[in-house]
């Protein structure tokens with residue numbers, strides 16, 4: 001990882017050069033968090049090996065899930081501590097976590113560390129690298145989604161085709177609400193996802209500049225699935 005030219009200190013939020021301000025999308029949240037930026041820097045680095053990439057993705061999954069659940073409704077309860085009764089607040093039900101395969105599995109591991117009782121769904125999608133259209137190869141969603149929300153996890157929001165399809169699949173199962181969590185988002189993907197699903201808030205660690213001619217996010221981090229599972233060619 002190379003230090004940028006000039007000073008090592010800077011503004012709290014460091015947007016990618018050429019990226020629109022996150023405020024350009026009212027449905028998008030990019031948390032202002034030093035730890036997210038720190039881990040994302042290492043994740044982007046082309047020299048980061050697959051094992052470290054997987055660990056970083058899991059850590060980002062935990063941090064982003066904490067942000068995505070920050071304002072969920074809670075119920076008041078009383079608990080007996082070893083000393084006295086305390087007033088506390090709990091989630092009525094942990095939301096369902098839905099991983100978009102393959103790369104979403106990396107985020108899922110960390111998300112489950114903070115939501116250990118969450119039921120888990122899987123949606124297998126692979127993008128045709130020529131047409132950029134996603135095709136679906138597996139869907140497994142848990143029953144009983146009507147009484148809880150769902151958080152869809154996929155590190156990359158590029159053209160948005162995969163995210164739009166995954167969210168549609170989850171919505172068809174009738175969850176109380178849906179939120180979409182990614183690591184790196186392209187403006188094109190955010191615009192497409194919010195246009196198709198305006199009721200679905202999007203949370204990203206970074207809003208990047210755009211897409212290259214092959215539909216990859218720039219600066220991005222390359223192919224997340226390949227880097228996670230060591231399948232790069």
Ligand SMILES: O=P(O)(O)OC[C@H]1O[C@H](OP(=O)(O)OP(=O)(O)O)[C@H](O)[C@@H]1O
Nearest residue numbers: 102103126127156158159160161162225
């Ligand atoms: O926004 P889009 O243009 O649809 O691209 C984003 C999708 O591409 C990647 O998956 P990929 O199809 O490479 O599958 P993989 O995770 O198995 O590598 C990524 O994890 C998203 O699912």
Ligand SMILES: O=c1cc[nH]c(=O)[nH]1
Nearest residue numbers: 158216217222223224
């Ligand atoms: O930049 C991109 C775009 C799609 N899928 C990825 O894994 N990375």
Ligand SMILES: [Mg+2]
Nearest residue numbers: 223224225226
């Ligand atoms: Mg891939």
